Amino acid sequence: MxxxxxxxxxxxxxxxxxxxxxxxxxxxxxxxxxxxxxxxxxxxxxxxxxxxxxxxxxxxxxxxxxxxxxxxxLPQMTHARLEEIYTVRSKLEPELACRAAAHITKADIDHLEAIDGELDRAIAFGDVGAYLKHNFRFHRALYAPANSQVLLPIVESLWLQFGPSLRVVCGRYGTSGLSDQHKEIIKALRAANIGAVREAILRDIAQGCTFITDELFANENQP
Structure with missing residues (x-):
């Protein structure tokens, strides 16, 4: 090293x-x-x-x-902590995506599509490590054109708190149940529909947090 x-x-x-x-x-x-x-x-x-x-x-x-x-x-994930992470991500990431959409190029969108293809292959082969890698690559590449010096570091700190729990859940249940809104995001970017980009990002974040909540805390309130 x-x-x-x-x-x-x-x-x-x-x-x-x-x-x-x-x-x-x-x-x-x-x-x-x-x-x-x-x-x-x-x-x-x-x-x-x-x-x-x-x-x-x-x-x-x-x-x-x-x-x-x-x-x-690593801190243990709690239901309350996950809810806070979701709340902040749902405020900041749509804003980052919309700022990026105003500057994104066709080459940037093509790159996102290529990453999403790698992610699909990881899901198909049940490769959890590759899935996590390409999922975070997709989001980082999506937000990069925003050139944010403030929002992106905050969002990345939230990913650091969120990522390990996603790995735990994927490690238990595999990749077969995973879904995302990446293709909808790409479609909205190609159409220069910033409102649709915002909505797709919100759905994508909600799906990920719901997936973790359902698997980690399903028995939390059961006797």
């Missing part, structure tokens, strides 16, 4: 942060299961100092919790 940092022209702590962020986003850490800073450092092949800096940033983004004795974990 150190050589990668040099090749990329990035300091070790930044490369470690990006690697940890990606692993959290794609659900490679399980919520509630503690890991040690030394274990992460050994796995990534870097010293403790860049790991400490990376972890501090991720704790500030509420993606990690510190437990003492140099142990960290």
């Amino acid at each position: 150190a050589s990668g940092a040099i090749a990329a022209g990035l300091p070790a702590h930044e490369l470690a942060y990006r690697e940890l962020k990606q692993r959290i986003l794609y659900g490679e850490f399980k919520p509630g299961r503690p890991v040690t800073l030394q274990g992460i450092a050994d796995e990534l092949g870097v010293g403790l100092t860049p790991i400490r800096e990376s972890v501090r940033r991720l704790i500030a983004e509420r993606a990690l919790e510190f437990h003492g004795n140099r142990r960290i974990s």
Whole structure:
């Protein structure tokens, strides 16, 4: 990893942060299961100092919790926490999508369609890791033309809190029941129908949160 940092022209702590962020986003850490800073450092092949800096940033983004004795974990998802994440995502992501739609190019839309094709293949083959990767790639590419310096970092911090639970549910039940609104989003973008883009994003977010709620908390109120 150190050589990668040099090749990329990035300091070790930044490369470690990006690697940890990606692993959290794609659900490679399980919520509630503690890991040690030394274990992460050994796995990534870097010293403790860049790991400490990376972890501090991720704790500030509420993606990690510190437990003492140099142990960290992902926060456990609760029904109340998921509802808050849904509320904020449903406010910010449609706004980001509409801002992006005002600047998006045909090449951008073609790229989104290609990513969605990869996502469909991941679902067809039951590849949970690839599904998560391409799902988040789709949303990041969708919002990129907005060139947001404020909204996008907030949204990405919500994805960090949301992604691991999506991985847990997909790991239990596979990809066969997954659905999204990506094709509707692409259709609305090609038609330059910003209102339809907003509505499709809202439905997409609602579907994802409902999927997690139904599977994680189905028995919460049962005796």
